[in-house]
Amino acid sequence: MDFIELRVTAPGELSDILVAELAEIGFDTFEDNDEGFCAYTTQDLFNPDSVAEIMARYQGQGELQFEDRIITRQNWNAEWEKNFEALVIADRVSVRAPFHPARPDLDYEIVIMPRMSFGTGHHDTTALMITNQLEVNHQGQRVLDMGCGTGILAIMAVHLGAAYVLAVDVEPWTAENAADNARENNVEDKVEARLGDITALDNEEPFDIILANINRNVLLDDMGAYARYLKPGGPILFSGFYEEDLAQIRAAAEAAGFVYESHRVQNHWVSAIFRQPA
Structure with missing residues (x-):
């Protein structure tokens, strides 16, 4: 489609x-x-x-x-190759396409081929999520990336030490793209790309960390499910909504049992960190 x-x-x-x-x-x-x-x-x-x-x-x-x-799927590559510029997030993370030079001077590097997927790091929400990820201990953790897009957050999670990441998206080419990008970044052994929505998690054990960069409506609809799939004491990182929506997101998250910790704002977009009580 x-x-x-x-x-x-x-x-x-x-x-x-x-x-x-x-x-x-x-x-x-x-x-x-x-x-x-x-x-x-x-x-x-x-x-x-x-x-x-x-x-x-x-x-x-x-x-x-x-x-x-x-x-169309056919002309998407030409569009992003024409417009995609390498960038640096939080002075520590290089996000680039395969045709950009490497940045060995930075702590982390992510190589992305977006195709029909969203999430190159250029959008404020993705950059905010990665910045928040840098503050969360991923070492040895089992991570869920909902609405994974290109798989950029899943790849970042592995770079930060995650043992396993389940990357889920509703679009078939997005799940394929996330798997391809995992291979491009040599983390395919730790990233599983899966097609589906929240129901794709049926029978899954709770995760140590959840990353959910989607949009306000999906976050609100699925808040109860996130609570079921996050281990006690685990953090959940949200983005995909504007600053004026934070109060609504916070109310829904707290109603589901999450505890607010912090949030960042960039050009009116927000990424917020909540935590499941221990």
């Missing part, structure tokens, strides 16, 4: 509102840019009339333009 990219030109405050509106009609990945943002959904969930209705409600509140296009 192909993706729809919705490219929106809008001022900052209006962009935040539009992201929240679009998340309600099936868009689940967002990337900010200098003019506004891009929103992504699968072609089967895309409803142009619903998009037009949302945009019409906010006309006149600053410059607002939008256009959509199909991104």
Whole structure:
């Protein structure tokens, strides 16, 4: 299945509102840019009339333009190769494509070939999650990466000492891509990529650490399941939502029994750490 990219030109405050509106009609990945943002959904969930209705409600509140296009599996590689730049996260982690030079001067290196998957490290949520991972003891731990995308967080977990990572995503090519990237980073013996949603965890034992960089609605829907699948004392790292959504995420997490520890904010996006009581 192909993706729809919705490219929106809008001022900052209006962009935040539009992201929240679009998340309600099936868009689940967002990337900010200098003019506004891009929103992504699968072609089967895309409803142009619903998009037009949302945009019409906010006309006149600053410059607002939008256009959509199909991104096929066939042209995705050309798109990311054209735009993908190497980056450094938290002054310690190099994230690059195979055609970028290595950075042996840094503590960790992750090589990513995104294909049709999201999570190159360039989006604020991924960078925030990796920064938070650096503060969590992964040594010898069994880790769950929900909504794994390219597998970047799973690979980071192994670099930090995880013994095993189950990387789960709902898109077939994403699970395939995560497995390919695990091989590219020589961690395929410790990363299992699995197709599915939260039900793909049926019969799994609880994990020591959970990483969940998805979106607000999925996090809220699956909060109870996360509580069942996290060991006592274990941390869970969330991202994929805006700063104004943190109160709602925190309320749901605490209702499920998690204890809030900390959060980071970058360009209005949040990554928060909670913990299962010991």
